[in-house]
Amino acid sequence: MNDDLDKLRQDLLGQVRKAESLEALDEVRVGALGKKGRLTQLMRTLGQLEPEARKAFGAALNRVKDEIADAIEQATGRLRAAEIERRLEAERVDVTLPVKPEPQGRIHPISQATDELVAIFGEMGFEVAEGPHIEDDFYNFTALNIPPEHPARQEHDTFYLPERRDRTRKVLRTHTSPVQIRTMLNRKPPLRIIVPGRTFRADHDATHSPMFHQVEGLVIDRSTHMGHLKGCLEEFCRAFFDIDDLPLRFRPSYFPFTEPSAEVDIGCSRAGGELKLGNYGDWLEILGSGMVHPKVLQNCGYDPAEYQGFAFGMGIERIAMLKWGIPDLRTFYDSDLRWLRHYGFVPLEVPSMVGGLSR
Ligand code: PHE
Numbered sequence: 001m002n003d004d005l006d007k008l009r010q011d012l013l014g015q016v017r018k019a020e021s022l023e024a025l026d027e028v029r030v031g032a033l034g035k036k037g038r039l040t041q042l043m044r045t046l047g048q049l050e051p052e053a054r055k056a057f058g059a060a061l062n063r064v065k066d067e068i069a070d071a072i073e074q075a076t077g078r079l080r081a082a083e084i085e086r087r088l089e090a091e092r093v094d095v096t097l098p099v100k101p102e103p104q105g106r107i108h109p110i111s112q113a114t115d116e117l118v119a120i121f122g123e124m125g126f127e128v129a130e131g132p133h134i135e136d137d138f139y140n141f142t143a144l145n146i147p148p149e150h151p152a153r154q155e156h157d158t159f160y161l162p163e164r165r166d167r168t169r170k171v172l173r174t175h176t177s178p179v180q181i182r183t184m185l186n187r188k189p190p191l192r193i194i195v196p197g198r199t200f201r202a203d204h205d206a207t208h209s210p211m212f213h214q215v216e217g218l219v220i221d222r223s224t225h226m227g228h229l230k231g232c233l234e235e236f237c238r239a240f241f242d243i244d245d246l247p248l249r250f251r252p253s254y255f256p257f258t259e260p261s262a263e264v265d266i267g268c269s270r271a272g273g274e275l276k277l278g279n280y281g282d283w284l285e286i287l288g289s290g291m292v293h294p295k296v297l298q299n300c301g302y303d304p305a306e307y308q309g310f311a312f313g314m315g316i317e318r319i320a321m322l323k324w325g326i327p328d329l330r331t332f333y334d335s336d337l338r339w340l341r342h343y344g345f346v347p348l349e350v351p352s353m354v355g356g357l358s359r
Helices: 002-018 022-033 038-048 051-090 109-123 151-155 178-186 226-241 294-299 316-324 329-333 337-343
Strands: 191-200 211-221 248-255 258-269 282-292 308-315
Touching: 002 022, 002 038, 002 051, 022 038, 022 051, 038 051, 109 191, 109 211, 109 226, 109 316, 178 191, 178 211, 178 294, 211 226, 211 282, 211 316, 226 248, 226 258, 226 282, 226 308, 226 316, 248 282, 258 308, 282 294, 282 316, 308 316, 316 329
Parallel strands: none
Antiparallel strands: 191 211, 211 308, 248 258, 258 282, 282 308
């Protein structure tokens, strides 16, 4: 009888050891200790034994029961731990993996060009300044040495607002140059600012939009000269267009608010009807510039014998079209999502001189 009990014990311990899942282990428990389990059934036979034998066998049986129950409990702990281990392994997330989110929106080429030129001029020590879109005639014209009846007024195709009671009219600024005046009047030299922003002219065709963008530059100091203007614009153009040997040509020109004045061309090729920027012998005009006119300095209370400076103005649409090969100016304002997806820029790639500009 004790031999049989020991065989049963060995058998059950073996089953416990072999159980590879909590379900299998539970079957072993039911088979041994459940209502119809083998040990439970043996317990039921105790009643048929003589008192002496019953006592001895009952005690042996209880020890085996406890031993099996213990073994099952330990195996349960072991299997639970293994199960957790397995799930942790299966559901593992490597939080150190780099993620590359693909944002849906796109940065408009005007914003991108603005961000890039701010990065370049920022590196050179320029600050960004701003002014109102609705300007006084004084800032847009008169203070810039464009008096009433000056022919330059007609050239600007100005949008005028209705006449006010004092008979003056506000204008939508026709260029960013009025911010030169506002800055000089409000601050003390030395000055080094750029002014990116909207400008307005009553003109609308394939190459003109009634609203467009310019960036103005203004540097005022005691010994600023034309060489600074040339170096500054050369460095800007080479960085913006990402062409190290991009040549610049300074052509004498006329603006009422600069003297001398120069229009600036960059090198290009038009071979095969295709425009390519670089040192190819042909030229393309991209901006107006010059030394700030003594009268403009005086209008702002600066003594031209003490302070000089240079200024320039450049169309942002134009340089964006040249950099990214955008053929039609009007498409900038169509709000066509297909166009924006094609010509737009990924928002998370913020341009900087260290991180890089766009390609
Ligand atoms: N304001 C001029 C324009 O709109 C550009 C310019 C700015 C020229 C500064 C010289 C100096 O055409």
